[in-house]
Amino acid sequence: MKDIREDIAWAKINQDVLKSLENPRKLFWIILFVAIAMVGVAVGCEIYQYQVGLGVGNFDNPHMWGLYIATFIFWIGMSHSGTLLSAILHLMHADWRKPIYRFAEAMTTFSLMTAGLFVAVHLGRVWQIYYALPYPNGRQVWPNFQSPLLWDAMAIFTYLSSSILFLYVGMIPDLAICRDNMRDCWRKKFYTVLSLGWEGTDRQWRNFRVTYLTIACFLIPLAVSVHSIVASDFAMSQQPGWHITSFPPYFVAGALYSGCAAIITLFIILRYVFKFEEYMTLPILKKTVRLTFAIAMVWTYLNFIEYASVWYGHNQVAKDLLIQKATGPYAPFWWAMNFLGSVVPFIMFFKRFQTNIPVLMVVSLLLNLGMWLERWMIVAPTFSHGYYPWTWDHSQWPSFVQWGIVFGSFGWFTMLFMVFCKVFPSVSMYEVKEMVYHRSRETKKLGAVEGAH
Amino acid sequence: MSKRHLLALFSDFDEAEKVVRELRAVSIKGFDSGKDMIVKSPIEHPEVEEFLGEKPVHVQWFTLVGALTGGSLAFLLIAASQGNFFAQLKGGKPIVPFPPDFVLTYEMFILGGVYISVLGFLICAGLPARRSPLYSAKVSEDQIGVLVQSEEAASATLKAIFTKHGALEIQEETGK
Numbered sequence: 001m002k003d004i005r006e007d008i009a010w011a012k013i014n015q016d017v018l019k020s021l022e023n024p025r026k027l028f029w030i031i032l033f034v035a036i037a038m039v040g041v042a043v044g045c046e047i048y049q050y051q052v053g054l055g056v057g058n059f060d061n062p063h064m065w066g067l068y069i070a071t072f073i074f075w076i077g078m079s080h081s082g083t084l085l086s087a088i089l090h091l092m093h094a095d096w097r098k099p100i101y102r103f104a105e106a107m108t109t110f111s112l113m114t115a116g117l118f119v120a121v122h123l124g125r126v127w128q129i130y131y132a133l134p135y136p137n138g139r140q141v142w143p144n145f146q147s148p149l150l151w152d153a154m155a156i157f158t159y160l161s162s163s164i165l166f167l168y169v170g171m172i173p174d175l176a177i178c179r180d181n182m183r184d185c186w187r188k189k190f191y192t193v194l195s196l197g198w199e200g201t202d203r204q205w206r207n208f209r210v211t212y213l214t215i216a217c218f219l220i221p222l223a224v225s226v227h228s229i230v231a232s233d234f235a236m237s238q239q240p241g242w243h244i245t246s247f248p249p250y251f252v253a254g255a256l257y258s259g260c261a262a263i264i265t266l267f268i269i270l271r272y273v274f275k276f277e278e279y280m281t282l283p284i285l286k287k288t289v290r291l292t293f294a295i296a297m298v299w300t301y302l303n304f305i306e307y308a309s310v311w312y313g314h315n316q317v318a319k320d321l322l323i324q325k326a327t328g329p330y331a332p333f334w335w336a337m338n339f340l341g342s343v344v345p346f347i348m349f350f351k352r353f354q355t356n357i358p359v360l361m362v363v364s365l366l367l368n369l370g371m372w373l374e375r376w377m378i379v380a381p382t383f384s385h386g387y388y389p390w391t392w393d394h395s396q397w398p399s400f401v402q403w404g405i406v407f408g409s410f411g412w413f414t415m416l417f418m419v420f421c422k423v424f425p426s427v428s429m430y431e432v433k434e435m436v437y438h439r440s441r442e443t444k445k446l447g448a449v450e451g452a453h
Numbered sequence: 454m455s456k457r458h459l460l461a462l463f464s465d466f467d468e469a470e471k472v473v474r475e476l477r478a479v480s481i482k483g484f485d486s487g488k489d490m491i492v493k494s495p496i497e498h499p500e501v502e503e504f505l506g507e508k509p510v511h512v513q514w515f516t517l518v519g520a521l522t523g524g525s526l527a528f529l530l531i532a533a534s535q536g537n538f539f540a541q542l543k544g545g546k547p548i549v550p551f552p553p554d555f556v557l558t559y560e561m562f563i564l565g566g567v568y569i570s571v572l573g574f575l576i577c578a579g580l581p582a583r584r585s586p587l588y589s590a591k592v593s594e595d596q597i598g599v600l601v602q603s604e605e606a607a608s609a610t611l612k613a614i615f616t617k618h619g620a621l622e623i624q625e626e627t628g629k
Binding site for chain 1: 491492493498508512554556561566567570583584588593595
């Protein structure tokens with residue numbers, strides 16, 4: 001089966017994608033409404049926590065990070081697949097990325113925006129977030145430039161702003177299409193400003209190609225560094241369960257894994273909601289699923305490496321913690337994480353499920369649940385069972401305030417993402433045209449060669 | 454002498470290519486194919502460069518300058534902050550430790566590279582720009598446009614070439 005039909009008229013590609021900006025299915029509004037309601041829950045919880053203090057989240061000593069930092073890592077991880085896969089597949093000339101990379105890049109941007117909120121929320125005193133920022137000591141604040149937490153702030157800022165620029169630059173030709181096809185309304189003015197007067201001249205395309213490629217080259221090492229730095233937040237400490245050499249690649253693999261699973265979920269939703277069946281095709285879904293399966297196996301391998309290095313290492317407390325994870329109060333979640341992360345992906349191994357949309361929807365959601373549990377299982381057990389027995393606290397459980405804010409973050413992400421897809425073309429029109437053009441030319445060439453024989 | 458703009462629209466690249474090759478080959482008084490011709494297309498098309506002739510791209514120089522400036526600036530700011538704090542006892546550790554400072558230097562190297570590349574793109578591509586004298590929305594849909602600027606005397610010849618190669622539409626406007 002072909003990734004995309006080669007006989008789709010270019011004008012039809014414009015029409016279909018532009019229609020998505022004005023005429024989605026009803027499910028769009030339902031999703032948006034539910035997402036806004038979820039955000040409302042989080043806002044309520046945050047106001048309560050802001051006024052009363054972090055204690056309402058059931059934070060205590062030693063449980064200082066809880067769900068907020070676990071969810072922060074989850075969202076940072078989720079952000080990885082979008083830009084990273086878009087950039088890698090762009091460099092590899094894998095043109096099947098073209099219909100799906102735009103929404104994947106948007107996913108990156110909004111995941112990072114969601115992750116950033118958790119840094120502020122977790123502080124409790126949100127107005128003191130500037131202590132986390134790496135600026136020179138003009139105000140006698142003396143930031144500690146040797147702290148991974150400070151690197152993290154800089155890395156996330158760099159990744160967020162670069163991802164936004166990558167998304168925006170890649171969208172300029174499509175914004176010009178929107179400008180040319182909108183009737184006079186706010187949208188026309190909006191797209192006119194954002195498209196910067198793009199006309200598709202040879203000079204513009206020439207510079208566009210080099211710039212897009214350059215940013216893609218920067219983003220690949222950047223994305224790897226961002227999650228390695230997040231891993232350093234843990235690995236550079238002396239805490240049992242965190243001080244592990246394989247943490248950076250383990251985090252990067254986990255990030256790619258959850259991001260790919262999220263791409264599958266959003267692929268299925270957008271395909272239905274915006275009637276993109278012609279562009280987000282089953283063969284492209286199949287390729288994404290296979291890629292996700294491969295990354296799942298890498299993650300599984302690194303997960304076992306982590307267990308093995310603790311098990312065969314000489315740190316008895318870290319080994320005790322591993323046993324505590326498997327048998328203590330966190331055991332159901334730890335086993336669920338391993339099952340969801342390492343066993344469930346085998347469903348994607350079978351060809352018949354690689355294009356089965358209902359099955360893939362459920363599987364992708366389960367994989368992300370597994371990846372969220374992974375982050376929680378990294379953060380919470382270490383706090384509950386550290387080096388000193390008098391600091392052990394195995395009975396702490398996050399309060400409804402923490403759960404409410406975590407729940408709302410999914411609504412926040414969904415709300416931003418759905419609004420983006422309604423305002424901006426979520427399928428890249430010019431790149432789908434390129435894909436159709438090049439494939440039809442290849443087919444013609446092949447036909448000519450076969451005819452000559 | 455007043456200049457005249459002509460925009461011819463073609464249904465595919467092959468036709469546009471033939472026109473451009475002919476315009477580059479023939480010598481028309483009042484028309485310089487190197488300066489006065491722009492090809493507009495709905496997709497990025499590497500073949501356009503082939504038939505238009507190689508033209509330089511300078512974005513990568515902006516990238517180099519941006520990345521080096523970003524990295525240097527980061528290291529200088531961090532090292533200056535740390536050096537400024539030398540009164541604090543460091544227990545024999547370096548005042549400016551290179552390995553941890555490398556991380557932020559690396560991040561700023563990328564940040565500078567990306568920001569200045571985008572700035573370079575805007576400058577080199579001439580964006581933001583006003584609409585050119587002739588523009589057709591068909592160019593962002595499925596047609597290839599060849600926009601030429603010439604002296605009035607040359608426009609009849611140019612039109613004849615466009616028509617010969619099956620232009621779908623020819624738009625004309627007097628420029629400055």
